[in-house]
Amino acid sequence: MVQARTIRLWSRIHTWTSLVCMLFLLMLCVTGLPLVFHDEIDDLLEDEIAAPAMPEATPRLSLDRMIAAAQARFPGQYVLLLNLKQAEPLVTVAVSPTAVPAPGNFHRLTLDARTAEMLGEETPHQDVMDIVLRIHKDMFAGLPGELFLGAMGLVFAASIISGVVVYWPFMRRLDFGTIRRRSSPRVKWLDTHNLLGIVTVTWTIVVGLTGMINTLATPLFDLWRAQLIPVLLAPHLDKPVAPIPSVQAAVELVCARFPDRLVTSVTMPTSARFGSPQHLVVWTKGATPFTARMLQPMLVDANDGKTIVAPEVPWYLKTLQVSRPLHFGDYGGLPLKIVWALLDVMTIIVLVSGIYLWAARRRSSARRKPLDAGQTAAAGV
Amino acid sequence: MPPSVSSADVPNRARHHRSAWAVFRVPLLVGLVCTAGLGLALVGDGIWDGLSWLALSLPVTLVAFYWRRAGRLR
Numbered sequence: 001m002v003q004a005r006t007i008r009l010w011s012r013i014h015t016w017t018s019l020v021c022m023l024f025l026l027m028l029c030v031t032g033l034p035l036v037f038h039d040e041i042d043d044l045l046e047d048e049i050a051a052p053a054m055p056e057a058t059p060r061l062s063l064d065r066m067i068a069a070a071q072a073r074f075p076g077q078y079v080l081l082l083n084l085k086q087a088e089p090l091v092t093v094a095v096s097p098t099a100v101p102a103p104g105n106f107h108r109l110t111l112d113a114r115t116a117e118m119l120g121e122e123t124p125h126q127d128v129m130d131i132v133l134r135i136h137k138d139m140f141a142g143l144p145g146e147l148f149l150g151a152m153g154l155v156f157a158a159s160i161i162s163g164v165v166v167y168w169p170f171m172r173r174l175d176f177g178t179i180r181r182r183s184s185p186r187v188k189w190l191d192t193h194n195l196l197g198i199v200t201v202t203w204t205i206v207v208g209l210t211g212m213i214n215t216l217a218t219p220l221f222d223l224w225r226a227q228l229i230p231v232l233l234a235p236h237l238d239k240p241v242a243p244i245p246s247v248q249a250a251v252e253l254v255c256a257r258f259p260d261r262l263v264t265s266v267t268m269p270t271s272a273r274f275g276s277p278q279h280l281v282v283w284t285k286g287a288t289p290f291t292a293r294m295l296q297p298m299l300v301d302a303n304d305g306k307t308i309v310a311p312e313v314p315w316y317l318k319t320l321q322v323s324r325p326l327h328f329g330d331y332g333g334l335p336l337k338i339v340w341a342l343l344d345v346m347t348i349i350v351l352v353s354g355i356y357l358w359a360a361r362r363r364s365s366a367r368r369k370p371l372d373a374g375q376t377a378a379a380g381v
Numbered sequence: 382m383p384p385s386v387s388s389a390d391v392p393n394r395a396r397h398h399r400s401a402w403a404v405f406r407v408p409l410l411v412g413l414v415c416t417a418g419l420g421l422a423l424v425g426d427g428i429w430d431g432l433s434w435l436a437l438s439l440p441v442t443l444v445a446f447y448w449r450r451a452g453r454l455r
Contacts, residue, residue, distance in 0.1 A: 168404050172398040173399070176404075176408070177443065177446070177447035177450075178451075179447055179451035180451070192448075195444060195447060198411075199408070199440035199444060202415035203437070203440070289423065289424065289425055293423075325423065326419060331422050332422030332430040332433050336422055336437070339434060339438055339441070340437075343437070343441070
């Protein structure tokens with residue numbers, strides 16, 4: 001019978017794709033759980049730096065003063081970037097002892113935007129959440145690890161799709177939501193696996209695929225940079241990295257030219273891959289929840305401090321930017337994060353019950369092999 | 382669509398096999414609601430976030446409902 005054979009094939013695809021990605025997915029789901037509440041946990045673990053109370057209308061100092069203050073604190077070191085806090089009059093400045101920073105090896109200074117007073121100084125360190133994030137992101141294996149987990153995401157998508165296909169033969173005789181709790185544990189967990197799996201499909205597909213897209217962030221950003229930067233740098237060939245021009249003037253220029261965009265951070269001229277050696281990169285975001293996800297860099301020529309290039313962000317980076325919140329679940333307040341965590345736990349139950357069902361079938365088919373091995377395979381559990 | 386109590390425990394062999402549509406209509410509806418939920422919080426704040434919480438809670442609610450019902454039939 002053709003249909004039975006098709007079902008058996010899909011069932012086998014479901015079994016093997018699931019087995020291939022199972023361990024990694026369990027790791028991703030378990031580490032993902034605390035990461036959903038990343039912000040909340042960070043707030044608990046670290047003392048949040050707050051700006052001292054001052055009258056509402058206290059003017060902010062020039063951003064150049066912030067850079068000067070950071071340079072005075074670490075003479076001879078390299079100022080890499082400057083972050084403008086949106087909610088509070090705070091500016092953070094990242095300073096590195098080397099021109100191209102080693103991962104994690106930079107100081108982060110928090111300054112009062114109105115007085116340039118140093119409010120906090122974060123030495124290079126890794127806290128628990130950084131470690132959880134590294135495991136989740138690349139298992140401490142860098143880009144290869146990241147891409148490998150992306151491939152596991154694709155296998156997971158294949159496992160989900162084949163799972164939906166084999167849902168049909170299993171549910172042909174059952175009503176939606178049936179859980180035969182009185183039957184054998186295997187039947188009970190099969191029903192649970194089916195119900196939890198089918199209702200979470202949309203979420204797992206979206207979180208899985210957006211996670212996979214995230215693993216491509218580094219190559220995609222490098223691709224864009226490779227297309228964009230050489231053209232921009234053509235007139236500056238063989239020049240050393242430009243000195244930092246007036247950041248305040250550059251930010252004001254960008255704000256005047258693009259009044260509907262908010263400046264979030266400024267990257268200094270750098271030979272590192274996150275910036276340009278001859279430009280200040282002024283990062284801006286939109287004002288609506290959706291456009292706030294869409295970061296747009298404005299490159300201000302560091303030599304004349306006037307020429308602005310606003311490069312069109314390519315579709316693949318826009319896709320990446322939209323896929324981020326959909327993976328993190330951080331775009332709808334704490335209740336959305338709680339829902340995210342519940343769906344994550346449901347996915348863990350689907351994964352674990354899947355392993356259990358596979359092991360239980362192997363055990364029972366090994367026992368019954370002489371009798372009706374073919375029949376069990378046709379049932380395709 | 383609400384399943385009858387007697388069939389919840391033992392598959393009803395006398396009944397005809399369900400069509401793909403009959404099997405997938407509820408999951409499809411859940412999928413559409415979840416898709417809307419995922420999108421809604423992206424377009425706005427406030428009421429949009431609220432709708433998104435409701436929509437994405439549907440899978441959790443369904444599982445809680447059916448699990449409890451199966452327990453009561455014990």
